[in-house]
Amino acid sequence: MDENEIQGLVTEVKQGTLSRRSFIGKVAAFGIAAPIASQILVWHDVAMADATLDYKPTKAGGGGPLKILLWQAPTLLNPHFALGTKDQIASRIFFEPLAGWDKEGNLVPCLAAEVPTKANGGLAADGMSVVWKLKQGVKWHDGKPFTADDVVFTWQYAADPATAAFTTGSYKDIKVDKIDDHTVKVTFKAPTPFWADPFVGGQVGQILPKHHFGDYVGAKSREAPGNLKPVGTGPYRFVEFKPGDMIRAERNPDYHVKNQPHFDTLEVKGGGDAVSAARAVLQTGEYDFAWNMQVEEEVLKRMEASGKGKLDITPSGNVEFIILNTTDPWTEVDGERSSVKTKHPTLSDPAVRRAINLLIDRDSIQKFIYGRGGIATASFVNAPKQFKSPKLKYEFDIDKANKILDEAGWTKGADGIREKDGKKLKYVFQTSTNAPRQKTQAIIKQACQKAGIEIEVKAVTASVFFSSDVGNPDTYSKFYADMEMYNTTQPQPDPERLLNQCVSWEIATKDNKWLGRNNSRWSDPEADKAYKAAQSELDPVKRAALLMKVDEIFCGAHVFLPLLSRPIVNAGVNNLVVDMSGWDTITWNLAAWYRV
Template structure:
């Protein structure tokens, strides 16, 4: 337990979710939630940007849902069978499902959405779903997936956050990257899009034709965008806002708010994502084309300091590309280069000298630009820390802070950057969340949250490919051990810390435990409010 969590527990704050009896459910009410920053679009089929998923998940759905303890539960598919050889999955779809424009949902939507949209343009779909060779539609209510090889990781990835199904009749014949649903989403979910007032809010109203009888319980969800941190905190305190996840309420305000009798705090609802905060390099531009320079930066940045002073104790130092949450599976190893040694600054300076970057007559080795993740105050403070820390090595750092859309384009389309802060999700299996960052086939200009470092190696590609299909746990662990060691040695990324997010919510919001490990990334069909 982190120092802040210990403090919260000491003052009696809930750090888990209380279970509410099913019989107490009530219908009605408007849930006002805050998301920071405002998403650049509402197209989860196009981007895995955190704010997009928090908002659009109320509209779109997947074939399955992920329940507590990662139990795979029915979604748009009511049941399924997997062949003995693992190469065929037959999904039987829910009947009576309609898109929000009134058109019927059929297996044709599943086939088109998987093969023509998610596999092609979804940031993780190109890796996660590439194993799907084809989808047959023998009738409107049956979709048959044919796989190139067994893929035990696939089922969990077919949830609405990870693999949102889109309407074929709205996408076919056009460029999915330019579809008008990017700003006016049309899905099958429990809430219908009403309007988006840029800079203010998105409004969703109850889908009266939702296929799950009696749901959703809420009449409306309003997602507010409040740029100023103090104003977000004040909105929660005054009960104008009842819910904020992913640190929408600044960490430094959590302790004070948690002492209010009507406010609860939890770190539950993030088990699916296994996020790692990182500093990533463009390995094709100087000086970060040299692994010695990248290692030097890895030594220079103090992970525990960042956790304690910027993220207020929420998190633990990361050692590599795979989270320690995978330790029980055997896929995690800490037998990698340790960048947290006592003489780390001396090692960093020596590496810079070896790389041919001595201190110049002006007292500076070189000047670089750090692009800050535009997700709020913690990230700005991280940028200031990076500047100060590298200054101790006589490296001058300029900071650049842009809006989300501009930053994403700079890093993942134009590659017009030197190094940037970021955080990516490890997800329930490395195939889902880790491979996309490091495989050579994931250098995909215009696709966000993939290999933006433009680093890869034949050996790490080989290891990831082998681990994708390896079913023997010990052999798979050995493959990932070598993979982690090679990636940490090359250091295309400085793995800073395993993030621990906080959700702050009003106690009138009930049944949040129903959201399971996906938390705010679920559709909130089962969430209700005490009237």
């Protein structure tokens, strides 16, 4: 399909003779992924949809209680400190962005009155600015009006280095001006092809009320009562929060969307594990919905057979991967381990990292553990298709790994463990407590033994491992181990935000309270250069090539060892209708959930 054919179909959409869904289907037949097809419509000034769910209720309320299980329990409710997905999901119940992403990668307005386009005057032709018109009549949960002042404040709050926000990277290089009470202008330092990052989506875009956080900025940001007792604009109002345990909320009677939300109360229960969460929905029906069914395929099939619930599987850009630590996690420098001022005694050797990559049996991990929940991959970026590198391949070869280590001078001692210059290939491999992850650890450990590498497996309670608590030594962002494994989310249909985990200015350190996105601490000047160039490259083909290069550098250096491309797998009872998106938090459209 060439440019003229695409333009012809776009014209049909504008004329109303072709639906947007049909457009996506037609271009998908030529290998263009749905999110990119949707983005093409944005580029051609075709407005996005108002919703993706066919909402049936004719009035707000009346749905009774909604009970959700997040087996990785939330620990805070400020979205700009929400390092873990669990905290982002929980925060999104109360706070909202200007717009979110639906399952097809469409931009859907939330606190914005409309999605900016060139046609409506929102997008500048030179890519230097975007104007957001805000929805009028929106109230914070305490009755105060939502205005442009809140949007400007959120920018100032997140951009301030002293705040040490998880979202700083999306806000530090922009300028936000109030045009009037219901209009703001975002100005970029350079042409910005992916402008829908600040104020967009559940991971970085949620707006804070100035009147609640204004006295808690910079160094005082952690003292704000709103970090644990949120006042937002969302469909549910805060009632109670017990960190690491439970959230209770009630329907917001002043919610700004007609006839929403359907449920009268909301309970979000944390703790336990994925298996017990799956059982509580699929077998007993005790809860309505459970997030992240990271449960072995065989176990899920047995539970589904009860007929009380079903899995909801949504394509996404999420990836399960391993990071190899090239800094020293066992030596403390200036009050922190895994400091960029150190080098790992053995994993700084590229040959060792390459050998470990060859000792991962990805096909078996997919087949025997994850099933529908994962597809073996060698790429950190797997979707949309246009951004996945064709150069990245994987193989499982124990003999080849042994040969590489032999040639690099790592010889086996009397105990069978390889060593060189008095340093042994012995590693602590950590991840969260979860049966599929522990089985994956076991598979990798067994293969490593055959190559003279000793692995000590470590499992950390999920609520601790993914905690945003800066005082916790066992978080994945501190990375006080040699290897670690987890799933990282791609929060938009564009991988720029995902790949900021590969740039030097996002390295997690003590100074930024370990909220930098780059947990590997490894960086490469060429990756930095390609990423920066992609941020201002308006040609979509050239931009995709630059982002692929970043992926290729990190995976090619075997600092990132991707395992599985993972769809979002949740469980719901049969009479619950939900609206999932692979490009946003699961609660992105919680107001539209209902029971039939």
